[in-house]
Amino acid sequence: xxxxxxxxxxxxxxxxxxxxxxxxxxxxxxxxxxxxxxxxxxxxxxxxxxxxxxxxxxxxxxxxxxxxxxxxxxxxxxxxxxxxxxxxxxxxxxxxxxxxxxxxxxxxxxxxxx
Amino acid sequence: xxxxxxxxxxxxxxxxxxxxxxxxxxxxxxxxxxxxxxxxxxxxxxxxxxxxxxxxxxxxxxxxxxxxxxxxxxxxxxxxxxxxxxxxxxxxxxxxxxxxxxxxxxxxxxxxx
Numbered sequence: 001x002x003x004x005x006x007x008x009x010x011x012x013x014x015x016x017x018x019x020x021x022x023x024x025x026x027x028x029x030x031x032x033x034x035x036x037x038x039x040x041x042x043x044x045x046x047x048x049x050x051x052x053x054x055x056x057x058x059x060x061x062x063x064x065x066x067x068x069x070x071x072x073x074x075x076x077x078x079x080x081x082x083x084x085x086x087x088x089x090x091x092x093x094x095x096x097x098x099x100x101x102x103x104x105x106x107x108x109x110x111x112x113x114x
Numbered sequence: 115x116x117x118x119x120x121x122x123x124x125x126x127x128x129x130x131x132x133x134x135x136x137x138x139x140x141x142x143x144x145x146x147x148x149x150x151x152x153x154x155x156x157x158x159x160x161x162x163x164x165x166x167x168x169x170x171x172x173x174x175x176x177x178x179x180x181x182x183x184x185x186x187x188x189x190x191x192x193x194x195x196x197x198x199x200x201x202x203x204x205x206x207x208x209x210x211x212x213x214x215x216x217x218x219x220x221x222x223x224x225x226x227x
Contacts, residue, residue, distance in 0.1 A: 033214040039155075043202060045218035052214070089155055095214060101147070101170055102216065104157040 002027045004094050006105035013082045014113050020067075021077045021108045023092030032096045034068065034075045039107075040088040048090070051075065079110075087112045117141050118219040120205050126225045127195055134191045135222045137205030143217070144210055145169075146188035148180060151202040151221070160203075163188055164210060192224075200226045 004025045013019035025034070036048040051059045051068050058066050063083075067076045079086055092105040118139045127133050139146065147170075148160040162170035163182040177193045188207075192199060205219040 035214075043221045043223070045204060045206075045221075047216075050214055091157065101159040101162060101172075102149075102157075103159075107155050 002029070002094060002103050004092050004103050004105035006092050006108050008108045009106070010109045010111070012111040012113060013079070013086075015082055015084060017082055018078060018080045019082055019110065021079075021090050021092075021110070023075045023077070023105055025073050025075065025092070025094050027073070027094065027096075029096050032094060034066075035093040035095070035102070036064070036066070036075075036077045037091045037093060037104075038086075038088045039091065040085075045091075049077065082112050084112050084114075086110060118205055118207055118217050120203075120219040120222050122222060123220065124223050124225075126227065128227055129195055129197060131195050132191070132193045133195060133224070134189055135203055135205075135224070137188045137190070137219055139186055139205075139207040139217070141207060141217060142209075143207040144185050145208050146182065146185075147206040147216075148188065148190050149204040149206060149218075151204060153201065157204070161188075161190075195224075195226045197226050200224055 032053045034051045038046045038048045049061045049064050063080045065078045089107045091107045093102040095102050121136050145164045147162045151157045160174045161180045166182045179191045182188045202221045202223050204221045206216050208216045
């Protein structure tokens with residue numbers, strides 16, 4: 001069975017600093033997608049960044065970037081210049097290229113301090 | 115002009131009751147889902163429908179019955195509610211072949227007393 005593991009239940013970062021959230025996954029599939037979702041207190045699930053497994057280049061979205069290590073099955077999220085609005089639960093998720101469901105990790109709660 | 119809308123946003127009810135949660139999307143998608151987020155924030159898929167047909171049923175108790183009257187709607191009916199059903203239920207939708215582009219509703223927080 002495919003699994004997604006987030007080993008950091010909580011993380012804290014100072015405003016304007018950089019933080020990295022870890023995620024590892026286990027799959028025998030060759031075609032898949034990886035995601036980071038943000039869930040603020042409003043409960044809304046917001047897609048932060050998406051990575052196609054066949055792409056070697058790491059995805060970036062403004063202050064958010066990933067370090068995708070396919071051989072190691074690792075997919076970490078780096079948040080640069082952290083802002084108070086980045087405080088939220090962050091979920092790593094996995095999906096195959098043809099499947100119709102996301103498998104989520106257990107989440108990392110990120111606190112941003114002044 | 116909300117893309118994926120769920121009603122109600124909050125639902126408080128007694129054990130043993132039957133309740134429904136409704137979901138509608140105006141994105142022209144053909145695939146819809148229900149996900150459950152438990153008290154520890156763990157998210158797991160429950161059901162998926164494609165063109166009104168059930169394609170995923172993840173070992174959910176048969177007290178939960180999804181219904182898709184058309185491609186734009188996916189409702190979730192829960193019979194004989196139990197304390198353990200308390201959770202946030204998320205509806206989501208996408209287009210076939212674009213499963214990497216999933217749109218979530220804002221969730222329904224169900225509290226069973």
